[in-house]
Amino acid sequence: MARVLQKYGGTSLQSTERIRLIADRAIREQENGSQLVIVVSAMGDTTNQLVQLASEVSSCTAGRELDLLLSTGEQISSSLLALAIQERGREAIALTGAQAGLETEEVHGDARITDVNTAKIREELNAGKIVLVAGFQGCAKNQEICTLGRGGSDTTAAALAAALQADRCEIFTDVDGVYSADPRYVLGARKHERLNYTHLLTLAETGAEVVHPRAVAYAQDHQIPLVVRSSFHEQEGTKIQHDSGIAFPVVGVTFQKGLSYFQWRGKIEEEELLAGLADVNSLVGNVQVSNGHTDLIIKEEHGSEMSAWLNENKHKLGINSIQHAEGMTAVHLVFADLDEKRRLAPLLNEKELVPSGDVYRINCAPDAWSVVVPEEYAVEVAQRIHDWFMGLESKKASIAL
Numbered sequence: 001m002a003r004v005l006q007k008y009g010g011t012s013l014q015s016t017e018r019i020r021l022i023a024d025r026a027i028r029e030q031e032n033g034s035q036l037v038i039v040v041s042a043m044g045d046t047t048n049q050l051v052q053l054a055s056e057v058s059s060c061t062a063g064r065e066l067d068l069l070l071s072t073g074e075q076i077s078s079s080l081l082a083l084a085i086q087e088r089g090r091e092a093i094a095l096t097g098a099q100a101g102l103e104t105e106e107v108h109g110d111a112r113i114t115d116v117n118t119a120k121i122r123e124e125l126n127a128g129k130i131v132l133v134a135g136f137q138g139c140a141k142n143q144e145i146c147t148l149g150r151g152g153s154d155t156t157a158a159a160l161a162a163a164l165q166a167d168r169c170e171i172f173t174d175v176d177g178v179y180s181a182d183p184r185y186v187l188g189a190r191k192h193e194r195l196n197y198t199h200l201l202t203l204a205e206t207g208a209e210v211v212h213p214r215a216v217a218y219a220q221d222h223q224i225p226l227v228v229r230s231s232f233h234e235q236e237g238t239k240i241q242h243d244s245g246i247a248f249p250v251v252g253v254t255f256q257k258g259l260s261y262f263q264w265r266g267k268i269e270e271e272e273l274l275a276g277l278a279d280v281n282s283l284v285g286n287v288q289v290s291n292g293h294t295d296l297i298i299k300e301e302h303g304s305e306m307s308a309w310l311n312e313n314k315h316k317l318g319i320n321s322i323q324h325a326e327g328m329t330a331v332h333l334v335f336a337d338l339d340e341k342r343r344l345a346p347l348l349n350e351k352e353l354v355p356s357g358d359v360y361r362i363n364c365a366p367d368a369w370s371v372v373v374p375e376e377y378a379v380e381v382a383q384r385i386h387d388w389f390m391g392l393e394s395k396k397a398s399i400a401l
């Protein structure tokens with residue numbers, strides 16, 4: 001009997017009507033002979049609304065009560081979906097992350113999964129039930145509910161798929177697969193039929209929010225076949241497996257908004273610099289030193305803290321003329337591999353691709369070519385880079401692709 005893990009995102013669960021349609025779909029999958037576990041996100045914009053509610057009574061941005069609050073969004077979805085399936089005469093059970101056996105570190109707001117105890121889920125599957133799991137949450141050893149960071153239901157799904165040795169993990173969303181760029185912003189983006197894990201991981205790590213990078217890493221580590229597909233129709237999505245090559249030298253264009261850029265004359269050892277950064281994860285790409293200048297890109301929420309630290313310590317550090325720009329976006333061109341990057345990146349003409357505004361080159365991922373530009377130009381730059389590589393295809397012969 002095939003064991004299938006499905007995950008439905010918030011856009012797929014906008015309304016009770018959508019929940020009823022997903023209940024029908026789940027029953028069809030079970031009738032095909034599958035044991036089915038479904039991980040759900042919060043309905044529509046619920047998580048943002050809960051964050052907003054919290055902000056009306058508190059300035060706290062992460063902590064136990066906030067996690068308790070945010071975890072309810074997913075619990076509403078799983079309960080409603082279980083009720084809808086039961087209404088159709090089938091057995092179903094809704095579980096919170098803790099009930100489903102997801103153990104996390106004791107970190108509020110961005111916890112990692114440390115262990116998965118699947119005993120309860122296996123028992124319910126063996127009793128013939130469809131199991132609905134609230135995504136984005138788990139329970140730490142100290143019994144506290146911890147959430148997994150925004151987009152974390154993908155991670156729940158991949159972790160459960162790995163622990164249950166599922167035959168496949170299907171991520172249902174509002175697009176019908178992984179595209180060469182976010183189709184909401186870039187015209188002419190095209191769908192990949194197949195990708196390998198490394199390709200999707202680089203896309204996800206450089207900002208393609210279609211699947212959370214931790215979910216891709218789980219699937220890769222445990223060799224779980226992933227499928228990204230639409231919950232709105234039956235079309236096949238993008239299949240992700242370790243041996244799926246792509247026919248084209250470029251995987252896609254991604255962007256990461258909300259960055260702060262710093263540049264100064266002089267050199268600081270990376271370790272020394274990281275001491276000024278409360279959260280090391282906020283560093284985007286490498287600290288770059290060239291021609292006596294240092295470039296640093298970090299997430300904007302840590303920009304003022306970094307700026308204060310640099311200014312306080314500049315004499316001690318022996319640096320001066322610190323430039324600081326907020327509201328920056330990194331645009332990345334992800335190549336199929338390092339060889340393709342070495343071959344094709346020299347053909348990129350920065351002046352043509354970034355016609356206006358300040359532009360900074362950075363190194364973010366080995367297989368990506370990246371620039372940082374003011375946010376207002378980002379979509380145009382992404383479109384130009386995308387047009388550039390789509391143009392390559394038609395010029396295949398002349399550049400010997």
Ligand code: ADP
Nearest residue numbers: 009010011173175178179181182184208209210
């Ligand atoms: P869900 O609610 O299902 O988790 P998300 O909003 O997190 O959905 O992810 C789906 C969105 O990801 C799409 O609507 C699309 O705009 C965006 N996206 C970004 N990059 C890509 C890409 N390369 N391919 C497909 N979708 C992408």
Ligand code: ASP
Nearest residue numbers: 041047136150151152153
């Ligand atoms: N509901 C959470 C969020 O909006 C988790 C998820 O959707 O995956 O980020």
Ligand code: MG
Nearest residue numbers: 009151209210
């Ligand atoms: Mg998502």
